[in-house]
Amino acid sequence: MLGRDFALFFTEADRAAGLPGRELQHAVQEGRARTEGWRLRRDGSRFWAGVTITPVLADDGQLRGFAKVTRDLSVQRRLTALEVSSQRMSAFLAVLGHELRNPLAPIRNAASLLRRLPELPAPALHSAGIIERQLDHLVRLVDDLLDVGRIVTGKVVLQRRRLDWHEVVQASLEVARPLAQARQHDLTVDQPDEPLPVDGDLTRLVQALQNLLHNAVRYTAPGGRIALVVRRDADRLVTTVHDNGRGIAAADLERVFDLFVQAEATAGSADGGGLGIGLSLARTLVEGHGGSLVAASDGPGRGSCFTLRLPLAGGPQAGAATHRRTAPATPQRVLVIDDNHDSTDTMVELLRSLGHQALGAYGAAEALQQAAAFVPEVVLLDLHMPDGDGFSVIAELRRLPRPPRVFAMTGYGQQGDRRQTAAAGFDGHLTKPVAPAELEAALTPR
Structure with a gap:
């Protein structure tokens, strides 16, 4: 840029509109000019710039030139746009x-x-x-x-408290059983009688397990089998939801957890396939509790199994779940x-x-x-x-x-x-x- 006109930083449209000259004039009138706008790199690509122009004066006050600082604000602009987009969403x-x-x-x-x-x-x-x-x-x-x-x-924000996993299972089944019965599914439950203490948000954990059960109901043909199994594995709680439904192709075992994505093998289910949200939401909520959620299947038409793992809570165990009937x-x-x-x-x-x-x-x-x-x-x-x-x-x-x-x-x-x-x-x-x-x-x- 040495010895060349600073207007080279401006786009052709801005140069034609006289913007470079107006910025210099504004700097002289106000003592400094600060602006933001599109500028050009050496290779001709555009970037969002923050520009400060300051007049350089001689001892007698005569204008000798300008000092100009141009900062690349592209990243900041994208972050601002994302923040605005998030607020609008x-x-x-x-x-x-x-x-x-x-x-x-x-x-x-x-x-x-x-x-x-x-x-x-x-x-x-x-x-x-x-x-x-x-x-x-x-x-x-x-x-x-x-x-x-x-x-x-x-x-x-997770509202954590000490709870018994039996509470989560019972609350989830209250919603899942009528759905399974409506499609004549054989829904079986196998869980230990001992307390299974977990530190977690009851509402969110129920939401995650409900989504797994609902997914099994949705993609299993009428008269199919669904098994909910809960067991201890050292200091971990393992819950599986297994069905003999449509199954999942190997290439889709991870994709089913992507937001708004459904595996081709499960598209067009009896209730329209949903929004492709449930499994993504379930995994996110489980991971928020320090756990994991994975899918397994032998392929299309051969059923699927979702395995949810959570850390068991230490210290004194929660007592067996009690369910009071409201008067x-x-x-x-x-x-x-x-x-x-x-x-x-x-x-x-x-x-x-x-x-x-x-x-x-x-x-x-x-x-x-x-x-x-x-x-x-x-x-x-x-x-x-x-x-x-x-x-x-x-x-x-x-x-x-x-x-x-x-x-x-x-x-x-x-x-x-x-x-x-x-x-x-x-x-x-x-x-x-x-x-x-x-x-x-x-x-x-x-």
Whole structure:
């Protein structure tokens, strides 16, 4: 560059637009010019540059030239772009989860209501069971999709505690058994009676094992066999899920764990093949607990086996898993507030079928009027309504002579949403569609 015009750093379009001269003029007028933009390397390739131009003055103040520093900011620019992209993805996933969960809420309420009707004809009862099972599948897909977003952006925090692996197995089977029964699978379980202590996040470990069982159900033909086996191996816990289903080609044994990827041998399964998320999510969650997850198969048509290994916890072992049955809820006066009429109406009917006195409101203003007259003991409150949000409504509810317990009932279920409702004074956070056990817990007097 010695002896040559610094305009050689600029693209042809910028030179034609007079940008080099304008930068020098700006430096003279302001005493220094700082800019960012595309510049050219010696080989003609472009890079994103940070440029500082400073006038060089003689003792008498006359302009003698310019000092110019050009820094390659390509890496910093890519990192900034990735950060912005991550923030946009998080926001997109939050809205996506909300929009998908909202219509699922009245479907779950209606299905639960159907199951409680007296003398329901057998075909209708069977249809209600199908709706509930497929709804669970949809909810799991939504949760998996959102969890992938959190994992990719590094926002999953494991809530570890000492637990017994039997808890994980039982919770996983509660979801997997109805799915297996619907396809006439022979699902067997073999596990030791002794406690199997693990330090982990119960919800995430259940999620991982459920995905393995669901994968086996999905890719095993009706009438097939699925075996869940749990055993100790020194200081490790080994859990295998074996099926006699479609199997996996040798070249795909690792690919099945890639995000949004499915092996060709398993494409076109009975339920459409899912999103290619479950196995990737399961491996990530298991590895987050210091474990491993691998797949094995003798090839297409010869079944598959997934082996999950976790470290057993040291020190005093957790006692055998205990499962307490929740006592029937005492009848409560419950106000349901949601601008989605179907969601409100079906929840009100479901609550009444459970023995509660329930009333619905479709907006913030109506809700406050109903609350003053109805004097609810519990309020299920949507967070986003056309005439006001749940945060303003709960503030008014707290001013009532007999303030009710208030639970957020929303399609937004990420950790940030839960922290926000907790900070606002909500007694709990129910993510749509609300699971029966969560609803029962919210309605239990304290």
